[in-house]
Amino acid sequence: MNPELLQVYFIMGSNNTQRDPLIVLEDALIGGITLFQFREKGKEALTGKNKRNLAIEMKRLCHKYNVPFIINDEVDLALEVEADGVHVGQDDEPLVDLKKRCPQDWIFGVSATNEAEAYQAMQDGADYIGVGPIYGTQTKEDAKQPIGEEGLASIRSIVGGIPVVAIGGIKLSHVFRLRRAGADGVSVISAISLAEKPTETAELFRKYAEFMPSYSKCMQ
């Protein structure tokens, strides 16, 4: 995949905002997010038809702005709504299995917290690796211990040029440091979903990202 798609990777579910999630998503799209992941889990998460309808509306909005629509964890939902890809973690369906039942041209993302997981994700054919949590996060209850910028740099040193996105507790002020540590981009939930002005915040993330060439781009 083009690593520039990871520049500003926004993730959100209906419980990551007090507002209408579709309005927050469209604000973020207007601001210039480059990739979106629908992550509907945790307290008061939607289920069944309501979840599917929200996914369909979110996909429609993403495509209006030419942004790929990824679904977290739920491969069957992703197939049902014809998403553009899926993201799975270490406790989810293994990549090698889900690749057998998903379109080949999908974007496949895998989470990694350490070097061994990242190396395996690369071997299994992930299109990108979501590395983290980098910093402490309030958003994911079962998040592992933060690995810091050093953890990210160490993972980058063993995975070569595969696209890598940093995740977990990331704010605007971290972007340059994370790029220097080897990230092609940043993945955020609360920094945009809880921002007073999601459009302006997304716009700033995009400007910061464009200021520095990504690691993978330099390797090409």
Ligand SMILES: Cc1ncc(COP(=O)(O)OP(=O)(O)O)c(N)n1
């Ligand atoms: C881009 C990105 N990176 C990491 C994750 C975390 O995935 P996972 O460890 O499976 O945890 P949940 O998000 O499923 O709670 C992610 N979703 N996206």
Ligand SMILES: Cc1ncsc1CCOP(=O)(O)O
């Ligand atoms: C899904 C996920 N995976 C690792 S940390 C995290 C939550 C990121 O949310 P925030 O950007 O609000 O810290």
Ligand SMILES: [Mg+2]
């Ligand atoms: Mg998961």
